[in-house]
Amino acid sequence: MLVEDLIKNNYLITPSAYYLLEPHYKRDFTLAELIKFAKARGTFVIDSALAMDFLVEKGVVSTGSPDDSAPEEATEETPVSPADVGYSEDVVETGETSVSESVEGDSPEDIAPSDEAVLAEDAGSISTGDVVESGVVTASSGEESVEPAKIVGETSISTGATAESEQFPASNPVEEPISSEISEGESFISTGTPEPEELVDEASGSLDSSLTEVVEDSLPVEAEPLNGNGYGNYADSEEYYENGENGNGVKPKIVYGDYGIPIAYVGEDVEGEKSYSTYRDVVIRPKEGFHYRAKEIPDDWEVTFDVKNVKFEAPKVKNAASKEGEIIIQAYSNYVKSRLKKMRRIFRENPEIGTVIDIAKLSYVRDDEVTIVGLVNDKRETAKGYMFEVEDATGRIKVFLGRDKENASQAYNAIMPDSVVAFRGQPGRGIFFANRVFLPDVPKFRREKPPLEEKVYAILLSDIHVGSNKFCEKAFEKFLEWLNGEVNSRAEEELVSRIKYMIIGGDVVDGVGIYPGQYNELEIPDIFDQYEALANLLRNVPDHITMFIGPGNHDAARTALPQPGFYEEYAKPLYKLKNAVIISNPAVINLHGREFLVAHGRGIEDVVDFIPGRSHHHPAQAMVDLLKLRHIAPTFGNKVPIAPDPEDTLVIESVPDLFQAGHVHVMEYQIYSGVFVINTGTWQAQTEFQKMVNIVPTPARVPIIDVETARLRAVVSFDQFCEGV
Ligand code: D5M
Ligand code: FE
Ligand code: ZN
Numbered sequence: 001m002l003v004e005d006l007i008k009n010n011y012l013i014t015p016s017a018y019y020l021l022e023p024h025y026k027r028d029f030t031l032a033e034l035i036k037f038a039k040a041r042g043t044f045v046i047d048s049a050l051a052m053d054f055l056v057e058k059g060v061v062s063t064g065s066p067d068d069s070a071p072e073e074a075t076e077e078t079p080v081s082p083a084d085v086g087y088s089e090d091v092v093e094t095g096e097t098s099v100s101e102s103v104e105g106d107s108p109e110d111i112a113p114s115d116e117a118v119l120a121e122d123a124g125s126i127s128t129g130d131v132v133e134s135g136v137v138t139a140s141s142g143e144e145s146v147e148p149a150k151i152v153g154e155t156s157i158s159t160g161a162t163a164e165s166e167q168f169p170a171s172n173p174v175e176e177p178i179s180s181e182i183s184e185g186e187s188f189i190s191t192g193t194p195e196p197e198e199l200v201d202e203a204s205g206s207l208d209s210s211l212t213e214v215v216e217d218s219l220p221v222e223a224e225p226l227n228g229n230g231y232g233n234y235a236d237s238e239e240y241y242e243n244g245e246n247g248n249g250v251k252p253k254i255v256y257g258d259y260g261i262p263i264a265y266v267g268e269d270v271e272g273e274k275s276y277s278t279y280r281d282v283v284i285r286p287k288e289g290f291h292y293r294a295k296e297i298p299d300d301w302e303v304t305f306d307v308k309n310v311k312f313e314a315p316k317v318k319n320a321a322s323k324e325g326e327i328i329i330q331a332y333s334n335y336v337k338s339r340l341k342k343m344r345r346i347f348r349e350n351p352e353i354g355t356v357i358d359i360a361k362l363s364y365v366r367d368d369e370v371t372i373v374g375l376v377n378d379k380r381e382t383a384k385g386y387m388f389e390v391e392d393a394t395g396r397i398k399v400f401l402g403r404d405k406e407n408a409s410q411a412y413n414a415i416m417p418d419s420v421v422a423f424r425g426q427p428g429r430g431i432f433f434a435n436r437v438f439l440p441d442v443p444k445f446r447r448e449k450p451p452l453e454e455k456v457y458a459i460l461l462s463d464i465h466v467g468s469n470k471f472c473e474k475a476f477e478k479f480l481e482w483l484n485g486e487v488n489s490r491a492e493e494e495l496v497s498r499i500k501y502m503i504i505g506g507d508v509v510d511g512v513g514i515y516p517g518q519y520n521e522l523e524i525p526d527i528f529d530q531y532e533a534l535a536n537l538l539r540n541v542p543d544h545i546t547m548f549i550g551p552g553n554h555d556a557a558r559t560a561l562p563q564p565g566f567y568e569e570y571a572k573p574l575y576k577l578k579n580a581v582i583i584s585n586p587a588v589i590n591l592h593g594r595e596f597l598v599a600h601g602r603g604i605e606d607v608v609d610f611i612p613g614r615s616h617h618h619p620a621q622a623m624v625d626l627l628k629l630r631h632i633a634p635t636f637g638n639k640v641p642i643a644p645d646p647e648d649t650l651v652i653e654s655v656p657d658l659f660q661a662g663h664v665h666v667m668e669y670q671i672y673s674g675v676f677v678i679n680t681g682t683w684q685a686q687t688e689f690q691k692m693v694n695i696v697p698t699p700a701r702v703p704i705i706d707v708e709t710a711r712l713r714a715v716v717s718f719d720q721f722c723e724g725v
Pocket of ligand 1: 463507553554605616663664665690693695
């Protein structure tokens, strides 16, 4: 009821907030009060932190910090209370001894800096525009092309915003203004150009785009006030549809997904009066005589992890008549146990960890140094160091880590709420004194995989947003032509001819009703037509290229992670594409023996919220943070809804060769401990919403990955066809 009432008012609620608020609804508070509260916070999404604060304000609960609220659901069921850890009667397994050797070859030859050196040489900058192989692509409109400021080690994007832009950052509660990167009065977007050796410099952290370009910024920032706080405010509107702001004044039918979240507004009489194109007329055939070497290379792919293949068992509760709430708590408890179990397995592969023991068994330990592995419910800084509340399947304990300990502050910052880490130290009375802290992380060195007989490439895409009026359709069509052999040089011909795979990491269409006011920004206002339009474009991808396509938050799919796939009734045209394989979010694809982990990347939003110094403009860094925590989205109850499946399928169990995500619309890549980490950007130009929150996308770039090394071979850019969208 609460969900429906909120939706009627265009407000959304996360599952965890729902379970906090529902019992009190209409007893302790009214709908109007809740909406007023959310409105004052400038959001239309009611999450558990907001719900908790609201309940505190209403005096329904006495205290509440956002960090406490969500995990509680998960932990109430744990059998041992923090105080009586020592007296636990629970039968616990004996402490495990960590015996496994460092898994993979440790010899220095295995670190392959030489690989990257090759990459650097190879990573030619290819332009499809008029300038060929020059390394600098000048925008066609760029009469006064500006030499980009040389920025070392970072992809820096200057928004070309003038003073007007300063009105926007303040309105955004999440995003930090990037004023330091704004070059007053100048108009260009630059992706700094690295020297080749910067490409190989792992230590410097952030690798840069191999492509240099200077593009006239044709999107002047307008100082339209947009309802003050932007995103949230549009919501109050029954009027919104009634006054015809959606173009035709027709009140669309709302289609609800899981948790009552609207996934589609289907305009009632859209049928019959379509005036928009669904790209039926886009037919591109391979260029005559173009030789595709990829056709001669045998297929070698397998989807090694897909959520659809995981068999989940429904949570068992003692009594079938038990309240819904109990089932939910049990579900979260099972989910957390699964996460802990998987993480413990990961830690077992690190020889430094030593003996791991259950929290409930700590009282049996005398002076020995032992290790606990647990989920961090809470963390805070004290005068002398850092305090954590840590929980495993057997109990909970406070952990103190002195400021002087190795990596203490670094680790403290890197630990996101609900992530699982290991502490090595001695138990005291009701507290554990840690000497060291370990993130699950990935091994520093990797064994090189056997070489492939033939060069074969994969291209990576995400966030196509078909249906948005900011979708770069011209650039996408140019890209399709390019795939069909319309190349500008022999180097490009060689690349195109060996492309055998294409991975698309979510937000393939713009969806409908994803945020208030989106309707005004839709070119194709119907979700069915959006998928049809996408399929009409993708059927122009040559048949020998296998496409792996997964969902994101704009797609017709379950909202909570993991997302098993697209709802078939909406995305039928995608399922019908001969050379498409629908994957889940996340998924792991094995290409010629190399593991590609693909996720849409909403977890990046939580990294930005919780890890100091992270921003949407540097998604590769945030992806490395997730990799270090070995989890796609560790935190409950913040931005990313997580479904409490009996198994935590968001754990990064196997170390990939490549980790692909999208979602933030900025292309960036980096190598971390042998893993190629890449955010694949977007095909959507800056939206009004992104303008407000200062997100500057890098659209229409295609990274080409050499499957053998799982490294970047080149980036091809079509962004000169994406101006003024
Ligand atoms: O996400 C596109 C970009 O917009 C990405 O950087 C996240 C950001 N985004 C999306 N939703 C929100 C909210 N609610 N607040 C702040 N920032 C947001 P996409 O998934 O394509 O819309
Ligand atoms: Fe997106
Ligand atoms: Zn997204």
